[in-house]
Amino acid sequence: MDICAYSFEEYLNMVKSFHGSLAPGLVIGGFMVDLAGKNLPEGEFFDAICETPACLPDAVQILTPCTFGNGWLSVVNFGRFAITLYEKYSGKGVRVFLDTEKLNRWPEIRDWYFKKKKKSEQNKDLLMAQITEAGYGLFSIQSVQVDPEKVRRKKKGPIGICPVCHEAYPVNDGDKCRNCQGDSPYLNVVSVDSK
Amino acid sequence: MDICAYSFEEYLNMVKSFHGSLAPGLVIGGFMVDLAGKNLPEGEFFDAICETPACLPDAVQILTPCTFGNGWLSVVNFGRFAITLYEKYSGKGVRVFLDTEKLNRWPEIRDWYFKKKKKSEQNKDLLMAQITEAGYGLFSIQSVQVDPEKVRRKKKGPIGICPVCHEAYPVNDGDKCRNCQGDSPYLNVVSVDSK
Numbered sequence: 001m002d003i004c005a006y007s008f009e010e011y012l013n014m015v016k017s018f019h020g021s022l023a024p025g026l027v028i029g030g031f032m033v034d035l036a037g038k039n040l041p042e043g044e045f046f047d048a049i050c051e052t053p054a055c056l057p058d059a060v061q062i063l064t065p066c067t068f069g070n071g072w073l074s075v076v077n078f079g080r081f082a083i084t085l086y087e088k089y090s091g092k093g094v095r096v097f098l099d100t101e102k103l104n105r106w107p108e109i110r111d112w113y114f115k116k117k118k119k120s121e122q123n124k125d126l127l128m129a130q131i132t133e134a135g136y137g138l139f140s141i142q143s144v145q146v147d148p149e150k151v152r153r154k155k156k157g158p159i160g161i162c163p164v165c166h167e168a169y170p171v172n173d174g175d176k177c178r179n180c181q182g183d184s185p186y187l188n189v190v191s192v193d194s195k
Numbered sequence: 196m197d198i199c200a201y202s203f204e205e206y207l208n209m210v211k212s213f214h215g216s217l218a219p220g221l222v223i224g225g226f227m228v229d230l231a232g233k234n235l236p237e238g239e240f241f242d243a244i245c246e247t248p249a250c251l252p253d254a255v256q257i258l259t260p261c262t263f264g265n266g267w268l269s270v271v272n273f274g275r276f277a278i279t280l281y282e283k284y285s286g287k288g289v290r291v292f293l294d295t296e297k298l299n300r301w302p303e304i305r306d307w308y309f310k311k312k313k314k315s316e317q318n319k320d321l322l323m324a325q326i327t328e329a330g331y332g333l334f335s336i337q338s339v340q341v342d343p344e345k346v347r348r349k350k351k352g353p354i355g356i357c358p359v360c361h362e363a364y365p366v367n368d369g370d371k372c373r374n375c376q377g378d379s380p381y382l383n384v385v386s387v388d389s390k
Binding site: 020035058059061069072078081099115141147151169183 | 295
């Protein structure tokens with residue numbers, strides 16, 4: 001049982017190293033990326049979409065050339081457990097998703113996904129055993145036509161200096177940067193010297 | 196010259212392997228994460244913020260335990276070249292940012308960042324040489340108080356079945372999933388059998 005170019009064990013080790021823990025969603029995600037890779041349409045360069053920010057983006061980042069920082073991975077926050085790999089120019093792609101009808105065969109996975117049990121009540125070993133046994137059996141596949149404009153990162157455009165914070169920012173954002181327009185996540189900012 | 200726990204050469208190899216190319220922004224980002232790590236406030240568990248989706252998230256993902264999929268890395272799209280590492284409970288953190296006043300010492304970096312030259316006119320070797328020479332010299336540091344609620348991923352809440360697509364989705368999103376509410380990036384969807 002391989003996950004893309006890796007043995008299952010190798011993949012689990014990569015998950016632990018990159019993601020920090022052997023999250024069930026990421027083990028399932030490995031099978032999803034692998035299955036998508038086996039069902040790609042024609043093409044050479046594929047971008048990725050994850051329909052949830054939870055776990056799945058790391059499966060894509062570990063197993064494909066698509067990362068969040070290089071822009072080939074887009075994340076849309078639909079909370080659907082699904083990934084799509086699509087040819088970046090034509091938009092033709094394959095979508096692999098968790099099929100709720102198939103989940104009933106694997107009650108521990110179903111109860112985990114639908115949050116039917118508290119974490120303390122989950123049987124982690126049984127959950128992982130069912131995930132491993134299920135493999136591709138949890139998913140269905142769709143052929144999709146992606147509108148790349150809807151998911152691809154917009155170009156930043158010209159760069160200017162924000163008159164408030166004096167940092168560089170995309171002038172298309174307005175006459176000052178978005179942080180200084182009021183979106184800041186910082187309650188307090190103090191300049192300091194490096195240690 | 197080390198970048199966190201790695202030699203500079205090791206870091207460059209990790210960048211090529213993960214990000215796919217030796218992007219200048221990611222080399223600069225390595226120095227930023229390293230400098231932030233040297234100036235952390237007290238604490239044990241640190242989450243990360245990138246203020247741009249371009250390049251920087253990959254420096255954080257390569258060098259820290261924070262990834263997009265595990266939720267410890269938040270990305271806000273301010274287009275400012277800055278990262279923050281903050282203690283996840285207290286919100287106390289350190290912010291490292293590209294200081295536009297310091298950029299003038301390194302004209303090739305300045306012209307690249309402000310897009311003063313077409314890609315074909317850039318001297319990539321000189322750019323990388325200036326980045327390496329500059330090291331921490333491009334940045335300033337701030338002590339910040341983060342409002343974690345503003346950046347941390349919201350919990351999904353209860354999971355239901357979308358009456359349109361029949362996939363699992365967070366019921367807090369409404370009576371059907373966000374895709375079926377009209378946000379779909381797919382122009383066309385057809386069920387297929389796996390190859």
